[in-house]
Amino acid sequence: MLRIEHVSKTFFPGSVNEKRALNDLNLQMNPGDFITVIGGNGAGKSTMLNSIAGVFPIDAGKIIIDGEDISKKAEHQRAKYIGRVFQDPMLGTAAGMMIEENLALAARRGKTPTLAWAIKDSERDDFREMLRGLDLGLESRMTNRVGLLSGGQRQALTLLMATMNQPKLLLLDEHTAALDPKTAEKVLNLTLDIVQRHHLTTLMITHNMRDALRFGNRLVMMNAGRIVVDVEGEEKEKLTIPDLLALFEKASGSALDNDRILLG
Amino acid sequence: MFDLLLPTVSQGLLWSMLALGVFLTFRVLDIADLTVEGSFPLGAAVAAACLVKGGNPFTAIVLAAIAGGLAGVITGLLHTKLKIPALLAGILTMIALYSVNLRVMGKANLSLLRVDTVFTYLRNMGLDNNMSIFTVGIISTVLFVLAIYWFFGTEIGAAIRATGFNPQMIRAQGVDTNHTIIFGLLLSNALVAISGAFIGQSNGFADVGMGVGTIVIGLASVIIGEVLFGTRSFKNSLISVVLGSVVYRIVIAVVLQMGMPPNDLKLFTAVLVALALALPLFQNKINKRKVAE
Numbered sequence: 191m192l193r194i195e196h197v198s199k200t201f202f203p204g205s206v207n208e209k210r211a212l213n214d215l216n217l218q219m220n221p222g223d224f225i226t227v228i229g230g231n232g233a234g235k236s237t238m239l240n241s242i243a244g245v246f247p248i249d250a251g252k253i254i255i256d257g258e259d260i261s262k263k264a265e266h267q268r269a270k271y272i273g274r275v276f277q278d279p280m281l282g283t284a285a286g287m288m289i290e291e292n293l294a295l296a297a298r299r300g301k302t303p304t305l306a307w308a309i310k311d312s313e314r315d316d317f318r319e320m321l322r323g324l325d326l327g328l329e330s331r332m333t334n335r336v337g338l339l340s341g342g343q344r345q346a347l348t349l350l351m352a353t354m355n356q357p358k359l360l361l362l363d364e365h366t367a368a369l370d371p372k373t374a375e376k377v378l379n380l381t382l383d384i385v386q387r388h389h390l391t392t393l394m395i396t397h398n399m400r401d402a403l404r405f406g407n408r409l410v411m412m413n414a415g416r417i418v419v420d421v422e423g424e425e426k427e428k429l430t431i432p433d434l435l436a437l438f439e440k441a442s443g444s445a446l447d448n449d450r451i452l453l454g
Numbered sequence: 455m456f457d458l459l460l461p462t463v464s465q466g467l468l469w470s471m472l473a474l475g476v477f478l479t480f481r482v483l484d485i486a487d488l489t490v491e492g493s494f495p496l497g498a499a500v501a502a503a504c505l506v507k508g509g510n511p512f513t514a515i516v517l518a519a520i521a522g523g524l525a526g527v528i529t530g531l532l533h534t535k536l537k538i539p540a541l542l543a544g545i546l547t548m549i550a551l552y553s554v555n556l557r558v559m560g561k562a563n564l565s566l567l568r569v570d571t572v573f574t575y576l577r578n579m580g581l582d583n584n585m586s587i588f589t590v591g592i593i594s595t596v597l598f599v600l601a602i603y604w605f606f607g608t609e610i611g612a613a614i615r616a617t618g619f620n621p622q623m624i625r626a627q628g629v630d631t632n633h634t635i636i637f638g639l640l641l642s643n644a645l646v647a648i649s650g651a652f653i654g655q656s657n658g659f660a661d662v663g664m665g666v667g668t669i670v671i672g673l674a675s676v677i678i679g680e681v682l683f684g685t686r687s688f689k690n691s692l693i694s695v696v697l698g699s700v701v702y703r704i705v706i707a708v709v710l711q712m713g714m715p716p717n718d719l720k721l722f723t724a725v726l727v728a729l730a731l732a733l734p735l736f737q738n739k740i741n742k743r744k745v746a747e
Binding site: 243264265266267269270272274276280281282283284285286287291294295296298299300301303304305306307308309352 | 616618623
């Protein structure tokens with residue numbers, strides 16, 4: 191499904207700010223895998239996701255989706271395979287456009303825009319049904335600008351937009367981190383529901399160890415730009431937070447010193 | 455006073471194409487594009503050169519639009535491919551166009567006094583001078599507002615609007631934002647050049663210096679329109695911009711009537727725009743004070 195082979199990325203090479211973000215990273219995802227990704231600050235989690243999405247070019251290695259090498263493709267060319275939800279609720283939607291306009295843009299993900307109408311009447315009914323599924327009352331606000339929505343509503347909408355035409359790969363970059371605990375829980379449950387319904391191959395970064403254990407069939411832990419722990423299936427089911435901390439210490443040679451993760 | 459109203463409104467309509475062009479970059483693409491200061495006289499110059507050589511007014515305006523569109527594409531390429539900040543890219547094109555405009559006209563000023571323009575055609579059909587300018591203004595404004603409204607209802611138009619609001623989001627939907635930015639600048643500067651072509655013909659000359667301050671006039675029209683007539687929807691915004699352009703001309707006519715020296719006009723406009731741009735800040739301060747009380 192997704193293969194990441196020997197991928198490296200260094201930011202600001204040759205300067206005092208040089209930062210080796212990915213260091214010979216390897217990962218193989220099988221179809222239907224739901225992987226949760228954890229790791230300390232600067233471990234390379236977001237860099238991995240952004241490399242897959244093509245936000246910046248990688249220095250070395252290959253990224254392959256369904257047998258096709260996409261390493262050299264531009265961000266917009268990869269969009270037809272990939273649905274994304276970002277940490278910042280502002281980033282996933284166009285605030286000044288209506289809910290239905292945002293959905294219509296997402297419905298055309300990966301297609302070259304033409305001079306056809308941006309939104310067809312026949313689509314509106316589908317959109318209304320999808321929004322009803324979110325259970326947030328958005329189905330009656332389709333012509334509201336997205337900027338009027340709360341952070342949680344915007345993340346739910348972004349999630350819907352990222353998954354509405356079933357991407358080969360869904361990338362979730364701490365998509366509930368900016369939400370209050372109650373809303374975060376709601377969006378997480380919605381995520382699980384959508385991923386299971388469409389059997390989406392999913393890569394989800396989280397800073398919350400409990401969520402990392404609760405969700406997905408596989409868990410990877412990153413440190414210093416590579417994957418240091420990779421557990422799946424039954425082995426993952428049995429894991430506890432102390433187990434995870436011990437695994438991390440063993441793999442990285444140091445205790446996990448990130449409060450943000452521990453508190454989760 | 456009423457004698458002045460029709461010509462003032464007509465001028466506002468001819469200038470509204472400039473205002474619509476500035477709206478497309480400043481509001482839709484979220485770019486302050488200074489190319490305008492070069493593409494406006496470019497439109498006038500191309501149209502004038504075409505008319506002087508015996509071309510018909512329609513061809514002259516189409517050529518002006520093409521030239522303006524090309525100028526926008528150049529700014530777009532400088533900005534997207536060469537990664538030059540948009541403001542600077544616009545300034546570079548604007549400066550380059552100064553030389554281009556001199557070449558197009560062959561000199562700094564090209565008179566259209568003894569040449570048939572779009573307005574003389576209508577005069578020959580029996581309209582007086584004021585009515586001919588008003589007719590051209592109202593027909594072209596309505597046509598362009600309808601065309602823009604249609605275009606921004608299409609997939610390409612929606613992608614351009616989304617680019618202005620959130621480039622990252624629309625890239626994640628598979629749209630090349632370099633293309634949408636370049637295309638937006640093309641449309642904007644084509645409109646600005648068309649406005650220049652009309653104004654040149656209505657003034658009876660094209661001048662290499664006629665672009666000075668046009669960006670500020672465009673901004674003034676956009677902001678006045680938004681404040682007075684609202685931004686509830688895209689359609690509402692377009693109409694506001696056109697009305698803003700007309701109101702701006704009326705304001706100018708009134709202050710000139712009240713005895714302001716014409717030389718101070720650009721200073722007046724700049725102060726007006728600066729105040730209007732600072733308006734949100736003042737409103738915030740007032741709101742905070744209200745909350746504090």
